[in-house]
Structure formats: C-alpha cells, structure tokens
Amino acid sequence: MRQSRYFLPTLREIPSEAEIPSHQLMLRAGMIRQLVSGIYTYLPLGYRVLRKVERIVREEMDRAGAQEVLLPAVQPASLWQESGRWEDYGKELLRFQDRHERPLVLGPTHEEVITDLVRQEVRSYRQLPMILYQIQTKFRDEVRPRFGVMRAREFVMKDAYSFDVDWEGLDRSYQAMYKAYESVLQRCGLRFRVVQADPGAIGGEGGSHEFMVLSEVGEDSLLVCPRCSYAANIEKARSKTPEYGSAGDVPPMERFLTPGARSIEDLKTRFGLNPETILKVLIYRVDDRYVAAVVRGDHEVNEVKLKRLLNARRVELADEETVRALTGTGFGSVGPFGLTMERVVDDAVAALPEGVAGGNEPDVHYRHVVPGRDFQWEKQGDIRTARAGEPCVECGGTLEMYRGIEVGHVFKLGTKYSEALSAVFLDEQGRQRTVVMGCYGIGVSRLVAAIVEQHHDDKGIVWPASVAPFHVHVIPVNIRDEQQRTTAEELYRQLTERGTEVLLDDRDERPGVKFNDADLIGVPVQVIVGKRASEGLVEWKWRRTGEVEVLSTEEAAERAAAIGSGE
C-alpha cells in the first residue's frame, strides 16, 4: 500500500475526548473516528487490524469444530418475550417498530434467535453436539459509552452457542471453547487471566468465566490468589468468612447515645467504635419489595451477589425518605431490630460473636448485640464485596487485586433458553429431552483496543506481528532522492509480489514527520532507506526495541519476505 494514496489521517495532538491510551492512539493513528457517542467508523488501517483479529478468532473457532453462520441483527420482540428477557434486559436493548408497527429489537446478543433456529431444525440426538458461531456487528445502548471502541454501543462480536444432549456434553463443549479462547488471546499477544464471573443478563445455571486482559485501564476488578488457581471478578469473588474467637458470655444489649452519627466513619472517629464490629444495615428496593441487607461496617454490600442470592431482577438502594418511613429513623442509626421487611445477613455478620447496631431511632445505638440472639434473619449468604488482602476462599492464600478488560465471557447456560423456547430433541431411547446449551462471546473490536493497551509506548502503538496491519513499513527518507526512491520502490515491488504486506511511505514529507507517523502506527519492522541506499545499504529497525541494524538491500528483502510468509 502506498502511503501517499492511503486514507490514514494521523493526528499529532492527543484528542481531548480520549482518556485512555488505546482510545488516544487509535484516533491518532487514523484507525477510527467517532460518528456519535459510542458509534465508530473503522478507517482502512483500523479495519485491517480488525480483520486480522477476526481471522484469528475464526481459525480458532473452526479448529474447535464450531460452524460459522450469520444470524439476523434485527429480531422480533416476540422471541424476547418468550425468553423473558423483554422484561429483564433493560434499556441496553434497543427496541423499535417496523413500518407495519411490528415490534423489533436490534440484537445485543443472540440466544433467542439461535435457540429458535435449533428448536426448528434439531430433532434427534444424532444432530448433537453442535457449536454454531458468528462474527457480527451488535448494538447495546450503553448508558455511558466510553473509551473509544472499548465500551462502544455498536461493536463487532464473535458469539458462539453450543448444543448438547446433557451436562457432560456441555462440559466438553465449554472446555473446547475455553481452550479456543485461550488460543485466541495468546495469538493476539495478550497477557490475561480467566476468572469466575457473574453471568449477568445472559444468565444460566452453570456459571461463567470471563477472559480478562490485564490492564490499568480495565473497567473490571479481579481478585486473584497467587497460591492456588482461584481468580474471580470482584462481582463474584469470595473470600473466606472470618473466624472470630469465642466471646464467652455476652452481656445483654445496652442502649447508648450517638448524637449526630450519620455514618460508619462517624461511629469510628467520633465514638471510637471498631467498624469490624458494627452491623451496617442498608435498605434496598428489590423488584417490588424492600429488603434489609446487613454487612459488617468495614464491608461493602455487593449488589450483584445480593441480586443473585435473592434471584431478583433489579436491586437499588432506597433513598433516606423511604428508609425513614420503613425503619423510623434516617441513615446512621438503622438497625436489624423489629423490621417488617425481609432481612439478608452476610456470612461475616452471622459469625460475629457480638457487635454494635443502630437502634432504629435517631442518635441511638446498641452494643453487645448478638446475631441470632438479639435479632433474627430470613436469609443468609455471601453478600459482601471481597477485598485484596483477604484470605482466598479456596486455600486461604492472600488475595491480590488486578484491573482487567473483559474481552471474552463463556457461560454454561444449561436449559435457561431451551426450556423457555422448548428446544427439545429425542434421545436414543426416543424420549423427549431439553437441549443443554452454552454460549460464548468475544468482543472482537474490544480486543483490538485491548491489544493497543498492552502494546504501546510513548511514541505510539507497537503491534504484535500476528495482528499488525502491515508486516513491514518501507520508509525512503527523502523521496526526491532518485536512489532512495528507486531502492524503496523496488523493495516494495519485490515484497508485495512475494505476499508480504508492505506499507510504503512514498510521501514527500520531512523525515521527522515520516518517522513519527511510522512509530505512531506501529508496524513491527521499519526498513529505512536513507543516504546509504547508494551503497546498497538500508536500516532495519524493530519498532518494539528501537534496535537498528544496517543490512544490504537484498538481506532486508529476504528477512522481510520471511516475516510476510510467517516464517
């Protein structure tokens, strides 16, 4: 490709709207441009990289035995009503009507459509197992799109769906996809962790794993045990429930005044109480009712866990007015006593020998409160957010925290969709059974951004060879110099003929401009054709290290051709 004719609008300045390196660099390197919030155009350079990542994904899917299909982007609302997600999915699901006023959605994911296909076409166990996948543009109406293509509304996704006769089959399909995902990320040159995750709006009964690219700018927090293999998204991560020594005989509850206390912080600093012994009671609106969640004063309620424990659709903190109406007091003195609503108590609270709790009247607390003795609860479980430094739930090792970019998520759906949509088959004995499903997503466009996050320096992007837009960047320093121009053109011709993807900077620009652009767009190898072209010599520069070697033109051509052919 000749750079003089290539639509590659690089930017010198960092665009003010871009907060993270990948967003800044993808804009500066002329890979993407925003159309409206969260919706991007891929320019030629960006699209080349996207296609390379797509190709890796496709190869690994095919290798794992998955078959490629293309499902419609526009789907009938009726299928979403059938699965129940018409209600559950919220505003990220873009809904509209066609000219005949039939309700439709723009697919954010395709469980319904594929299950509908399979219930019509699969009759017998002989047709199973089967894994279908597609690479497609999806739309999710994010409330706050940000970070460029990292969290966009319109994005390219690979989604796969597996269909098995039983859970053992699902385990095998899940393993195959899990391995394929590891291969994809390895081939993209990424450092990543696979973590246990909450299945969110996709749901399913069998749990899920997320593939997290490690990065400071990641929107997810992971807790990882350095001693065993435990790793989980903070939405899901557990730590061991603390063990407390025996408290012996605890005296009866005792009322005391806490004038003006509005928070755990107040109780700690103004009244000298240890947050670890305070019972923090938070009132939540859970679907159509209210629930009191009780955690330790130093812990945070994990709303994802709470939602899952209560099997709820929506969980939201109540405002102070509601709290006052329900408990008789405002923030700061709510306690677990005498509430008419359901109480959900965290394991770490249930295990406490004694603690301090609000009195459900202003400025009043009680000490010597013994859970189980002084108040009861309807539900108990792990509803707190685990933290770095806490003991691993598996082995007791000390958990560490990382930031990650979620680029993949695999789910054991079980029969959530196949039951709702009646996707059944006849087994060997002629009995009707429900298909057992899994689903598997990779954010293809997000992968591109994640690669840039892990592969850049202060000068620009440094592409791994596997996804680089070009193999080699040939840069004649001065295109008006006859010798340089001829040498560069000849290299370009030879290499292109041999199948190497070459970008030739045939622009009549100052050397500084050319070098800066080359470092910015990050082709792994730069072949710089300068003054010594007259001696038959060129410079071979690795973008990653900056290391330069002087080679004969022939040797440079041989090396570049070898890179192009993947040797």
Add this chain to the structure above:
Amino acid sequence: MRQSRYFLPTLREIPSEAEIPSHQLMLRAGMIRQLVSGIYTYLPLGYRVLRKVERIVREEMDRAGAQEVLLPAVQPASLWQESGRWEDYGKELLRFQDRHERPLVLGPTHEEVITDLVRQEVRSYRQLPMILYQIQTKFRDEVRPRFGVMRAREFVMKDAYSFDVDWEGLDRSYQAMYKAYESVLQRCGLRFRVVQADPGAIGGEGGSHEFMVLSEVGEDSLLVCPRCSYAANIEKARSKTPEYGSAGDVPPMERFLTPGARSIEDLKTRFGLNPETILKVLIYRVDDRYVAAVVRGDHEVNEVKLKRLLNARRVELADEETVRALTGTGFGSVGPFGLTMERVVDDAVAALPEGVAGGNEPDVHYRHVVPGRDFQWEKQGDIRTARAGEPCVECGGTLEMYRGIEVGHVFKLGTKYSEALSAVFLDEQGRQRTVVMGCYGIGVSRLVAAIVEQHHDDKGIVWPASVAPFHVHVIPVNIRDEQQRTTAEELYRQLTERGTEVLLDDRDERPGVKFNDADLIGVPVQVIVGKRASEGLVEWKWRRTGEVEVLSTEEAAERAAAIGSGE
C-alpha cells in the same frame, strides 16, 4: 467437513412460501432460514457461499484501488436531515430513538456518513482521488419483502464511494468501479447486462447504470437494442418518438357522445376508436399540487420519468373523486381542455397531427383535436413507458425486452451530497472547491440468489466453481462397507491436507438420500466411492453435466487437489 457433523438441514419438499427457484433451493439446500418476513439466517452452507462471493467482491475492489472501511450501521438522524433525505427516503428508512431519545436510523445506505467523514478528514486535493468501500449488513424496511434473500429487509451489501476533484476524475473512478463490477459478475459465472437506470432515492446529477443478471424471475424489465449498445431499465428506457405523416388541414374540433365510456378499451371496442389517436389524460398528485399527464391511449405513463421531469418527491394517481372535483368529470372523459392545473404532455402526443380527447363532461369526447391548436401545455417530455418492438432511441433498431435481477448499481452523484454537507477541499491554487462524488453498490446476498437462479437444474443447485461451498463432495455409497469407508476417509484426509475443500458424506444413509442431497447442494464434483473401491476405483461425476468417469483413487485425488488449488 464431515457431513454427519455438519448443520445442513436439507428439505425434500418445496416449501410452500417460496415462489422462485433460488428461494426454494436455498431453503431446500439448508442455506438459509427465515426469522421473520424479509429477515434471514445464513446456515453454514449458505454462509460459506456468501463469504466466497464477498471475497471476490473484496478482491476486485482492492484491485481497483478502493480501500476497505467499516461504517456504523446506526446513524444519527441529523445527517439525513442535513442531506434532505430524512424527508425523501420514505418508510424504507427505519427510524428510532435511543435511550436518551436521540433520533437515529438503521443505515439503508451510507452516503451521509461517508460524506461526513470526508468533510472532516479531507482538506487538500493531494488527498484525492479516493475510493472507500465496505461490506456490511444493511436494513431497508421493504413494504413487501419477497423471494428469499433476493428482496430481503436485512441484507449484505458492498457499498463504495468515490471522491474526486472534478467530473473528469469522477469519470475515471466510475469507469474503474464499472469494470470491477463486470469482473465480479464474470467471476461469479453470471450472464448479465449493464443498463442505463434511474438513480431513484440515491439521486445525483450524473446518471447511473444498473448491473442486471438476466433471469425470468427478475423484478426489473430491461429494453435492449440488439443493433447498437443501447440498454436501459424500463424505468428509464426511451424509444424514438413516432413520426406521423402530415395530416393536411384538420377540421375544427367536433363534439360527439360516448355514453358509458370509462376507459380506452371502451372507446376502442364500443366506439371503434384507434387508441393510438386517443389523448389519455391522467391526473396525478405531485408533492403538494395536481398535474395532468397526457399520453397516447396505447401508451402508459412512466411515473419514474414523470417524477424526474417534474423534479418531484412523490407522484401518485389521484382518485376519481378528486378527478371529478378538478375536471368536472370522472374517469373516461377527462380531457386536456380548460384545466387550471399544470399539463405535462408526452413527446408522442405533442407530435400527433390530430386525435380524440375527452370533453371534461360525462359521456362527451371531441375528435379532430390538434395539440397546440386546441389546447396548450406547460411542460413536454418523454413521460411514456417504452416497449419492446419500438425503435431504439439511438439507432432505430427494434428494442427487445428482458427480465433482470439488479445486483449492482453505480451512480455519478456529482455534488449532491458534498454540497448539502459542505465537503470541500482546497485545490492546487488554494481555492475552495466541492468534492465530486460517485457511489457504487453490489447486493452481495442478492448475488448469491442470482447465481442460484442462473445455475440450477431440476435436481438442485449447480455451483460455479468460483463460489461453490466446497470443491469436491466425496460420497462413500455405503459407509458400513469397510473398504468404501477407508477409501473415502483417506481421500478426505489427503485432500484436506492439500487445501482442497472437501465435504465427506460420512452419514449412514441410503444411497438415494445421499445422491439426492449431493445433487441438491450442488458441489461441482462428486467423487463416488462404491463397490469398485476394492479394485482401487472410484467414480468422478461432474454435477453440471452428470457425466461420469471411472478413475483410480490416486487419479481422482490428483484431479481434486488440482481443483482445490485453483489450477
């Protein structure tokens, strides 16, 4: 690919909803399934073919110097308001709002988005010319989707846009795309004609050409001159204006009664009048006004021509009540006299020496009506539909009629969009000028259907090698026969290793089922491994001709490998 594991649900019966061969065969061969009206899923076999066609399109675009991008499917309404098409495009443009109530559309085409991109990124003549293209799923809310993927609402399209400094540049870009389109269709094995066309909702000042695949089931009619190169869509096609002998002195108009005449047919059969001499007057609502269109009794008004002549947005026949209010009479006796609305007269009427016309009162006509003497008009032009048998407007040859499937359409837009959106650049002299644009569309998914229309027989599809889903179909007649199974498996292994795309029918099915399926899905070569496998012999059968040769297994392998490597 092993057929036993391949998701290939073939159908024996012709699905009742499918009217044309390609729709029937694509359903029966397990290529597509309908989700809702005009919206289809591509199953693995269908998607393989779609990808092969995409690849041909991509190669020809790249060869022509076009650069691939990916534009958003979801676009802001504001750009359509800026171009004026928010009003013009009608109900095929799917409109909706996002969660923040911002109006958006689902892109049926991308002139606005790409012009917006170019006005932001192109500053100088040095960046031009440039051709950008994409292959993308598009949505047009057709009022009557039909014929499977031939006229779908959601479909895959390649759209390209050229940007030049002037009209000469546009001519070159247009020629390059025109040639690329010819190559695409040739490589897909299609018989086609390129015809002059009406630009429709895309618009532009420079005219357009359609690429028409010849087929009985085509929705378009083409008029083609067998003597010269003239060929045009019937929406646009012209024939020579008839020449009439001199009528000498025409007597004054004469009133006569035509009781009960309601149509040209009545005047002909009941009153013995020659339709060629009758002046047919039709009242149209044209945007916000009414217009009387006058054509010969044997001619039809071409509403596309009328719309273009009047530069109108919408043209619609008035109902009889309106006609009566405007003219004083109902259908059958409307005439060109004393109308208060604009009259548009067809060239063939203007040239008439004399004729018969309605009297604008019930049951009354006039004879000896001389256009220009007895009535005037405000506008004259070619507003009739040309017909087979009429003389070619270019050379006088006799026009012939064909049916065609429009698979491509190229447009010289000129400055329609660049002016509306202010896409300007500085020329060599530093003067600001407007970019001159072209646009170029290929219906990729429609191409697949068009190929099936031209390449099938009564047993099924007969793929051209260039787009066949597999190169070779290896069919062991009886998979339980050890020798047949081993020979077939060995062929499969060898060929797959050598890069040939092989479908292996390893199913335990009756031979009849296997052969019927093989003929239905239409892989060009069948290698049938039967009883003579024990002698080292197999049958090599060409799907197109049915011709069978007995070959040694080795020879079959060599031939098949040669096909796979494109020799």
